[in-house]
Amino acid sequence: MRIVAIVPAAGRGTRLGAATSKALVPVKGVPLLTRAVRGLLEARRVQAVVVAAPPREVEPFTAAVRAFGESCRVVAGGADRTSSVRLALDSIEPGSCDGVLVHDAARAFTPTTVVANVAAALEDGAEAAVPAVPVTDTVKIVDSHDVITDTPDRSALRAVQTPQGFAEGVLRRAHTAQAASIAPEATDDAGLVERLGIAVRTVPGDVRAMKITTPFDLAVAEAVLADQDVTS
Numbered sequence: 001m002r003i004v005a006i007v008p009a010a011g012r013g014t015r016l017g018a019a020t021s022k023a024l025v026p027v028k029g030v031p032l033l034t035r036a037v038r039g040l041l042e043a044r045r046v047q048a049v050v051v052a053a054p055p056r057e058v059e060p061f062t063a064a065v066r067a068f069g070e071s072c073r074v075v076a077g078g079a080d081r082t083s084s085v086r087l088a089l090d091s092i093e094p095g096s097c098d099g100v101l102v103h104d105a106a107r108a109f110t111p112t113t114v115v116a117n118v119a120a121a122l123e124d125g126a127e128a129a130v131p132a133v134p135v136t137d138t139v140k141i142v143d144s145h146d147v148i149t150d151t152p153d154r155s156a157l158r159a160v161q162t163p164q165g166f167a168e169g170v171l172r173r174a175h176t177a178q179a180a181s182i183a184p185e186a187t188d189d190a191g192l193v194e195r196l197g198i199a200v201r202t203v204p205g206d207v208r209a210m211k212i213t214t215p216f217d218l219a220v221a222e223a224v225l226a227d228q229d230v231t232s
């Protein structure tokens with residue numbers, strides 16, 4: 001199966017508050033973006049990677065992935081995550097691949113097994129597949145006054161991660177439908193596909209695929225890496 005990966009990396013990282021765009025923040029000297037692309041390619045299921053960069057930073061982002069040669073190219077991203085994915089998707093020739101993985105640059109420590117799990121589901125015929133982990137907190141629904149209105153059954157809840165995988169045509173249809181609609185943005189690509197009524201399969205995710213969102217997340221990632229160095 002020919003699989004291309006899209007890496008939305010055009011976010012500023014406001015909640016992280018770093019001096020550079022979040023995807024270029026180094027952990028042990030290696031930028032998050034470089035780590036995310038390297039993980040995708042090391043899983044050996046992805047033939048090419050397209051990165052969506054902040055429009056004014058295409059050059060430094062290209063430098064961050066230069067080591068991957070022709071396997072990885074960079075395009076200008078958009079104002080929100082969905083637009084960044086759509087712009088990268090538009091840059092891929094229709095029919096040139098069978099499946100597309102969409103993977104946040106911010107999930108830079110995703111184990112290769114998670115990439116393989118998603119690719120395997122596509123190869124098994126799933127039209128859409130996402131990595132998921134059980135939710136460990138009790139989750140509440142609140143009203144506009146922050147008063148709890150409901151407690152969903154936790155056993156049915158999953159936190160979903162990336163990469164999220166789709167049959168090529170399905171992802172294109174989902175983004176075309178979103179671009180033509182007044183529906184609110186979805187926070188992930190699976191959300192757009194769900195709106196088409198297409199079944200999205202979940203596959204095992206991994207806590208190490210955590211999204212680096214806040215300074216605390218970065219500290220956790222650095223501590224985990226330091227620990228790995230000591231024990232390996």
Ligand SMILES: Nc1ccn([C@@H]2O[C@H](COP(=O)(O)OP(=O)(O)OP(=O)(O)O)[C@@H](O)[C@H]2O)c(=O)n1
Binds near residue numbers: 010
């Ligand atoms: N206009 C945007 C916004 C986000 N993203 C990407 O979508 C992923 C998930 O977004 P998030 O982690 O929330 O990153 P930011 O939007 O940068 O974070 P913040 O909301 O704190 O600014 C990231 O890899 C981010 O670079 C993107 O490609 N284009």
Ligand SMILES: C[C@](O)(CO)[C@H](O)COP(=O)(O)O
Binds near residue numbers: 081187188
């Ligand atoms: C796509 C995602 O990582 C799945 O959990 C998440 O929805 C991204 O959300 P963000 O608000 O753009 O960080």
